[in-house]
Amino acid sequence: MIIGIDLGGMSAKAALLAQGQLKGKSRVATSASASAEQTALSLAELALQVAEKANKSMDDVQAIGIGAPGVVNSAGGEVVSWTNFGWKNVPLAALVRKYTGKNVFVLNDANAAALGEARYGAGKRFSDSILLTLGTGIGSGVILNGKLFEGFRSAGTEMGHVVIRQDGERCTCGRRGCFERYASASALIRMTRDKMVSDPASAMWRYAASPDDADGRTVFLALKEGDAAAREVLEGYIAALGEGIANIVNAFRPQAVILGGGISAEGETLLVPLRKYVYPRLYVSAEYAPLEICCAALGNDAGLYGAAEYAFSRL
Numbered sequence: 001m002i003i004g005i006d007l008g009g010m011s012a013k014a015a016l017l018a019q020g021q022l023k024g025k026s027r028v029a030t031s032a033s034a035s036a037e038q039t040a041l042s043l044a045e046l047a048l049q050v051a052e053k054a055n056k057s058m059d060d061v062q063a064i065g066i067g068a069p070g071v072v073n074s075a076g077g078e079v080v081s082w083t084n085f086g087w088k089n090v091p092l093a094a095l096v097r098k099y100t101g102k103n104v105f106v107l108n109d110a111n112a113a114a115l116g117e118a119r120y121g122a123g124k125r126f127s128d129s130i131l132l133t134l135g136t137g138i139g140s141g142v143i144l145n146g147k148l149f150e151g152f153r154s155a156g157t158e159m160g161h162v163v164i165r166q167d168g169e170r171c172t173c174g175r176r177g178c179f180e181r182y183a184s185a186s187a188l189i190r191m192t193r194d195k196m197v198s199d200p201a202s203a204m205w206r207y208a209a210s211p212d213d214a215d216g217r218t219v220f221l222a223l224k225e226g227d228a229a230a231r232e233v234l235e236g237y238i239a240a241l242g243e244g245i246a247n248i249v250n251a252f253r254p255q256a257v258i259l260g261g262g263i264s265a266e267g268e269t270l271l272v273p274l275r276k277y278v279y280p281r282l283y284v285s286a287e288y289a290p291l292e293i294c295c296a297a298l299g300n301d302a303g304l305y306g307a308a309e310y311a312f313s314r315l
Contacts, residue, residue: 001056003047004308005066006109006300007039009084014046015301016054016061017308020120022301024054032085039085040095047100063103065311067112067303068092074107074154074310105311108154109303113296114141115148116306117258121297126255130248131296132159134188134241134261137172138180141306142252148310160184164243179247182240185216185263188233192219195233202229216263223269234273242277249291250283260296267295 004022005014012030015022028046030039043066051058070082077093093104107115114123114131123129127146133139138160142149151157160180161173168177181187193211196204203222208214219237222230245257263270275293279286298305 001060001062002308002311003050003061003064004112004304004306004311005043005046005064006112006303006307007043007066007068008109009069012043012046013300013304014043014050015304015308016050016056017305017312018054022304024050024052024056025304026050026053036085036087036090036092037095040092041099043096044099047096047102058100058102061102063105063311063315064096064100065112065307065309066092066096066104066106067109067307067310068106069109072106072108072111072154074105074111074150077104077106079106103311103315105314107148107307107310108141108150110139111141111148111150111154111157112306112310113139113260113298113302114143114258114306115309116298116302116304117260117296118143118146118148118306119309120305121302122258122294123256126292128252128254129256129258130159130252130254131258131260131302132245132248133296134183134185134259134263136184136186138184138244139260142254144252144254159244159248162244162247164240164247179240179244183237183244185261187240188216188219188237188263189214191233191237195229199229203227204230217266220266220269238270238273238277242274242281245274245293246278246281249278253284253289255290256292256294258294258296260302264295271295 001018013027015025071080079090097104117123131141140159142157163177165177171178171181192214196211203225207221219230
């Protein structure tokens with residue numbers, strides 16, 4: 001029995017993974033104002049709470065896995081850098097181990113989600129898969145030959161920062177033209193708002209009282225009415241998302257690219273045009289090396305599954 005924890009900027013959630021099922025789900029608030037030591041103590045208390053809710057003792061728990069934001073050195077269980085909390089070289093695994101007495105393993109949260117989908121979700125039919133989470137930015141994780149690939153010192157697979165437009169818009173990372181600048185959910189919302197401003201007759205105005213009220217669903221709702229402006233926005237977004245996916249597939253050639261995040265709830269409305277864009281742009285044809293482009297299955301639980309699975313793999 002393994003406890004998986006998904007650490008976030010406003011809360012941490014946890015569950016006990018036993019026989020492929022999550023049990024005893026619980027969460028606790030987190031804050032950048034708390035010290036790393038205080039956060040670690042909260043996570044230890046959360047683990048105990050989860051075990052109790054699952055009617056188990058901590059003696060039954062073999063290990064704890066934690067998916068954490070930022071740059072994570074998984075070999076050492078250390079959060080090298082987490083900008084939102086101002087963490088630098090925080091030995092998170094050691095801190096939580098001190099309060100629980102358990103083996104504790106830490107990995108990047110996007111990698112945890114990718115591993116969760118690979119083992120228990122949309123990727124379980126494949127040995128090679130890549131998860132792209134479309135949110136404020138683009139999170140990513142790579143599974144090759146059934147194993148999580150992290151790169152040297154766990155510093156790799158930052159797909160959101162592959163450049164798709166040289167000298168393009170400036171990204172939060174400081175470079176220009178990054179994939180996430182054009183293909184994240186934030187990018188889609190920005191494109192939607194710009195189009196609303198330039199086209200006051202668009203049906204998108206019926207679903208958002210002002211451009212500031214537009215969200216990731218606005219363009220899809222207007223598209224159902226056959227709105228030309230919404231179609232133009234989606235075509236531009238698909239081109240950016242598809243360009244990045246084609247580049248990633250040409251580099252790793254997975255069997256599946258799995259899309260997560262709120263936009264993935266649009267399902268085939270998103271996937272059909274995306275497949276049409278990507279497949280002709282692959283260096284090796286999809287007929288020879290089939291590629292599935294699909295949506296994630298585990299939702300917000302992917303990180304819990306993956307963190308627990310990672311801990312189990314390290315025992």
